[in-house]
Structures are given as structure tokens and as C-alpha cells.
Amino acid sequence: xxxxxxxxxxxxxxxxxxxxxxxxxxxxxxxxxxxxxxxxxxxxxxxxxxxxxxxxxxxxxxxxxxxxxxxxxxxxxxxxxxxxxxxxxxxxxxxxxxxxxxxxxxxxxxxxxxxxxxxxxxxxxxxxxxxxxxxxxxxxxxxxxxxxxxxxxxxxxxxxxxxxxxxxxxxxxxxxxxxxxxxxxxxxxxxxxxxxxxxxxxxxxxxxxxxxxxxxxxxxxxxxxxxxxxxxxxxxxxxxxxxxxxxxxxxxxxxxxxxxxxxxxxxxxxxxxxxxxxxxxxxxxxxxxxxxxxxxxxxxxxxxxxxxxx
Numbered sequence: 001x002x003x004x005x006x007x008x009x010x011x012x013x014x015x016x017x018x019x020x021x022x023x024x025x026x027x028x029x030x031x032x033x034x035x036x037x038x039x040x041x042x043x044x045x046x047x048x049x050x051x052x053x054x055x056x057x058x059x060x061x062x063x064x065x066x067x068x069x070x071x072x073x074x075x076x077x078x079x080x081x082x083x084x085x086x087x088x089x090x091x092x093x094x095x096x097x098x099x100x101x102x103x104x105x106x107x108x109x110x111x112x113x114x115x116x117x118x119x120x121x122x123x124x125x126x127x128x129x130x131x132x133x134x135x136x137x138x139x140x141x142x143x144x145x146x147x148x149x150x151x152x153x154x155x156x157x158x159x160x161x162x163x164x165x166x167x168x169x170x171x172x173x174x175x176x177x178x179x180x181x182x183x184x185x186x187x188x189x190x191x192x193x194x195x196x197x198x199x200x201x202x203x204x205x206x207x208x209x210x211x212x213x214x215x216x217x218x219x220x221x222x223x224x225x226x227x228x229x230x231x232x233x234x235x236x237x238x239x240x241x242x243x244x245x246x247x248x249x250x251x252x253x254x255x256x257x258x259x260x261x262x263x264x265x266x267x268x269x270x271x272x273x274x275x276x277x278x279x280x281x282x283x284x285x286x287x288x289x290x291x292x293x294x295x296x297x298x299x300x301x302x303x304x305x306x307x308x309x310x
Contacts, residue, residue: 019210076104107227116235186215224262224263239265
């Protein structure tokens with residue numbers, strides 16, 4: 001009956017809504033024997049207007065993707081979760097060079113996307129095209145990697161100030177932040193808040209709407225795509241350029257904090273792919289047991305690496 005009514009009225013099915021990442025992650029953690037994660041949440045949101053037009057601005061890029069490390073196991077397209085490839089300190093790279101950044105260390109959607117095209121999570125080439133066309137003044141000399149620490153305290157006390165200091169060294173006017181996994185979205189939201197509170201306007205380009213809006217950011221371009229595609233569809237330069245252009249428009253036109261704009265692009269004509277991500281109804285009990293064991297193993301690897309980086 002509901003499907004008939006939807007069809008008669010032209011409604012989209014209920015499942016074709018943004019994925020409830022916080023809810024599914026909470027239920028998934030319980031199912032594999034861990035306490036649910038507490039997501040950062042604020043009511044007040046800082047907001048910094050642009051100081052000059054984007055055509056005269058130096059734009060910085062902040063990513064949660066990790067530099068490829070040949071000695072750290074599989075990090076290729078579709079690679080399983082690989083804690084050994086994580087990074088725990090802010091890093092920087094020369095934007096005049098090409099870089100091999102990957103997302104094998106995070107919980108992106110491995111079923112509906114394969115992480116074959118880094119331009120979907122690291123839009124440095126698109127930013128260069130914007131600079132060449134005069135849409136932005138220039139790309140900052142360095143991009144910066146934000147660690148996806150699950151500790152709110154460490155992100156706020158250590159990583160956010162470090163990224164701010166590096167952006168000030170680069171004389172960046174604005175920042176574009178591109179997260180990937182659920183915790184990445186929280187990390188970039190916390191960084192964006194810190195930058196705005198200290199005078200640097202930001203826009204987050206992401207796919208986890210509930211996490212970003214729950215935290216509270218000044219500007220957010222939401223793409224209703226599988227995680228790992230916040231900068232556009234893979235192997236689709238037109239999609240990637242449009243996604244970045246929309247983010248720049250949000251930077252320019254946002255009237256107040258908590259401005260969210262949703263990209264008009266669709267991942268697929270059928271939104272059933274949204275039913276799969278950490279959905280316990282889709283995961284058999286034996287698979288949950290395997291995931292529980294693998295999660296514990298990877299968590300121990302991450303713990304040892306984190307202690308070494310401290």
C-alpha cells in the first residue's frame with residue numbers, strides 16, 4: 001500500500017534519504033561488543049565571513065586521506081580496513097606536486113565504491129583548475145592532513161591548533177575540508193569550527209550529513225554519495241568540478257553558520273545502496289562475528305601505532 005501511494009504521489013521511498021550514520025554506527029558497535037561512540041555536538045557555531053573575493057583568495061585544502069606507505073600492507077582500491085596505514089600526526093604536502101593519498105585505513109563504503117580515483121576525496125587537481133581559470137586567487141603552497149583521532153580532546157587540543165598554525169604560516173585566506181569516514185567527518189567539523197573561530201572561513205565537502213550537522217559547522221556541501229566521494233563521482237571530471245564549484249559558492253553565499261547545501265547530483269537512480277552501510281538487518285550473525293574479531297585485531301594495531309606516535 002505504501003509503495004502504491006508513493007508511486008501515485010511521486011514520493012521517493014523512505015530509504016532514499018541520507019544515511020543515518022550515527023545511528024547505524026551506534027548499533028553496529030553494540031552488535032560487535034563495543035560501547036557506542038559519543039559524537040561531538042555543539043549548539044553555537046562560529047562563523048567568519050570572507051575577507052576578500054575568492055578570485056583574490058589563497059585557498060587551503062585539508063584532507064583525512066593518508067599518504068601511501070608501501071611497507072604497510074594493502075592500501076589499493078577496495079582494500080579492507082588497514083589500521084597500519086593510519087596516521088596520527090598532522091602532515092603537510094606541496095600542492096605543486098602530485099601525491100598518492102589513499103583511504104584504505106578508514107571505513108568508507110567498500111561495497112558501492114572502490115576508491116579507484118583519488119580525485120573523489122582529494123580535489124587538489126580540481127583546485128588547480130579553479131586557480132588556472134581565475135575562480136580562486138591561488139592554491140595555498142601546502143595541503144594538510146588531519147588525523148582521524150577518535151579522541152575529541154586530542155583533536156581539539158593538539159590537531160586543530162597545529163592545522164591553524166600551518167594555515168597561518170601559509171597565509172591561507174580560506175580552507176576547504178574533505179572528510180571520508182564517519183569519524184573523519186567529525187574531525188573535519190572540529191577543525192572547521194576551530195579555524196572559523198580564529199578568522200579563517202571554511203567549507204566542508206562531505207557525505208555524512210548527520211555527523212557534520214550534529215557537530216555544527218559554518219558551511220557544509222553535502223553530497224548524497226557513498227563515503228569516500230565527498231569531492232565528486234569517480235572518473236567524472238565534470239562531477240568533480242561541479243562539486244568543488246558548489247562548495248565555493250557555499251563559501252561565498254552562506255548567510256550564517258549551519259548553512260548546508262545539498263548537491264543535486266545522484267549516485268544512482270535507485271537509492272537502495274543506502275540500505276547497506278553498517279545495517280544490521282543486512283549482516284548475517286556469522287559475518288558479525290568475523291567483523292568483531294577483525295575490528296579487535298585492527299584496534300590493537302592502531303593502539304600500538306598511536307603509542308609509538310605519542
